[in-house]
Amino acid sequence: MIIAVDADSRDTVEAEHLLHELLGSMAGSVVACTHVVAAGDRPHLAISVTVPPDSPDGLAARVRAWSVERSAGAAITRPGASEPELSGPSRLVRGAYAAAVESALGTSGRLVRFPGAEHATGVLTAAELRDRCGIDQVEALGGLPVEDDTLIDTLDFIRPIRRDGQVVLLVQPAAGGVLIPFEVEHQQKCCADH
Numbered sequence: 001m002i003i004a005v006d007a008d009s010r011d012t013v014e015a016e017h018l019l020h021e022l023l024g025s026m027a028g029s030v031v032a033c034t035h036v037v038a039a040g041d042r043p044h045l046a047i048s049v050t051v052p053p054d055s056p057d058g059l060a061a062r063v064r065a066w067s068v069e070r071s072a073g074a075a076i077t078r079p080g081a082s083e084p085e086l087s088g089p090s091r092l093v094r095g096a097y098a099a100a101v102e103s104a105l106g107t108s109g110r111l112v113r114f115p116g117a118e119h120a121t122g123v124l125t126a127a128e129l130r131d132r133c134g135i136d137q138v139e140a141l142g143g144l145p146v147e148d149d150t151l152i153d154t155l156d157f158i159r160p161i162r163r164d165g166q167v168v169l170l171v172q173p174a175a176g177g178v179l180i181p182f183e184v185e186h187q188q189k190c191c192a193d194h
Contacts, residue, residue, distance in 0.1 A: 001050070001051050001052075001053055001055060001060065001076065001077065001078050001079070002048055002049070002050050002075075002076070002077045002100045002103050002104055003048070003049045003050075003051070003059060003060055003063050003074070003075075003076050003077075003100075004035075004046060004047065004048040004049075004074070004075045004076075004096040004097065004099040004100035004103065005018065005022070005046060005047050005048075005063060005066075005067060005072050005073065005074050005096055005099075006037060006044075006046035006047075006072060006073040006074075006088075006092040006093070006094075006095030006096040006099065007046075007047075007067075007070060007072040007073075007092070008044050008072075008092060008095075009034075009044055009045040009046070009047070010044060010045075011045070012034055012045065012110070014045070015034040015045040015046075015047055016034065016112055018047055019032045019034070019047050019049070019112055019113070021066075022047075022049070022059070022062060022063060022066060023049065023059070023113070026059065028051065028052065028055065029051075029052060029115045030049060030050070030051055030113055030114075031049070031050040031103070031111065031113065031114045031115070032047065032048070032049045032050075032111070032112045032113035032114070033047065033048045033049075033099070033102075033103055033109030033110055033111055033112060033162065034046070034047055034109065034110045034112060035047070035048060035095075035098065035099040035102055035103070035108065035109050035110075036108075037094075037095035037098060037099070039091070039094060039095065039098075040091055040095075044095070046073075046095040046096055046098070046099035047099065048099040048100055048102070048103035048109065050103055050104075053078070053079050060076050063076070064076075064087065067087055067088050068087070068088075071088065071089060071092075072088050072092055072096075073086075073087070073088035073089060073090075073091070073092025073093035073094070073095055073096040073097075074086070074087050074088055074093070074096050075093065075096040075097040075099070075100040076100075077100050077104065084097065084100065102162075105165070106162050106164075106165040106166070107162065107163070107164065107165070108161070108162055108163065109161065109162045110159055110160075110161050110162075111159060111160050111161065111162065111167065112159065114134055114160075114167070115134055116132060116133040116134030116135070117133065117134070117158065119132040119133050120132075120133045120154045120156070120157075120158045121154060121156045122153075122154060122156070123151055123152065123153045123154070123178065124151075124152055124154060125148060125149050125150060125151060125152070126138040126146050126147065126148055126149070126150045126152060127148035127149070129152060129154075129169060133158070134167055135158075135160055135167050135168070135169045136166040136167045136168065137166055137167075137168045137169070138150070138152065138168075138169050138171060138179075139168055139169070139170055139171070140170075140171050140172065140173070140179060141170060141171070141172045141182060142172075144173065144179075146171070146179070150179060151177070151178045151179065152169075152171055152178065152179045152180065152181075153174065153176075153178045153179070153180050154180075154181065155180055155181060155184060155185065156185075157181065157184065157185035158181050158183075159181065159183040169181065170182040170183070
């Protein structure tokens with residue numbers, strides 16, 4: 001089952017807060033993503049959560065109630081269903097539905113929670129990241145080569161992306177000859193100091 005919500009989140013912090021609010025301490029093989037919605041006046045973010053089909057319906061019920069209370073768009077898709085369950089204002093329903101489709105196809109999205117993320121700690125080789133953390137590909141910015149034995153300091157935080165059905169971790173050079181994730185845990189917003 002895929003549950004997507006468009007609450008018109010302005011940035012990744014807001015979108016991730018929404019994910020944590022809706023998921024709480026939900027355990028199991030959950031995949032949670034943020035998705036850019038380019039439609040409308042300004043780009044914003046929607047979220048998607050993929051849970052196994054046999055999961056209890058508690059999350060779907062919580063999302064339904066939350067979406068009505070906050071006038072958010074929601075799309076809930078279930079395996080074998082002829083149509084998704086859609087609710088909310090039409091412009092936000094479109095964003096939620098697009099996020100659900102992207103999640104189902106694995107074509108895009110920024111992974112916030114996924115099986116294997118708990119193993120992305122310390123310094124690992126690219127091969128270890130692929131083997132332990134559910135990463136399909138490690139890609140360095142600027143076309144730098146990434147071999148199996150290339151060292152990546154995870155900084156105990158990774159946010160891979162989905163692209164063409166693959167989970168891709170973007171990395172960049174850092175001091176000491178290692179690579180680090182392109183997205184760091186505590187980012188400073190551009191122009192935050194003026």
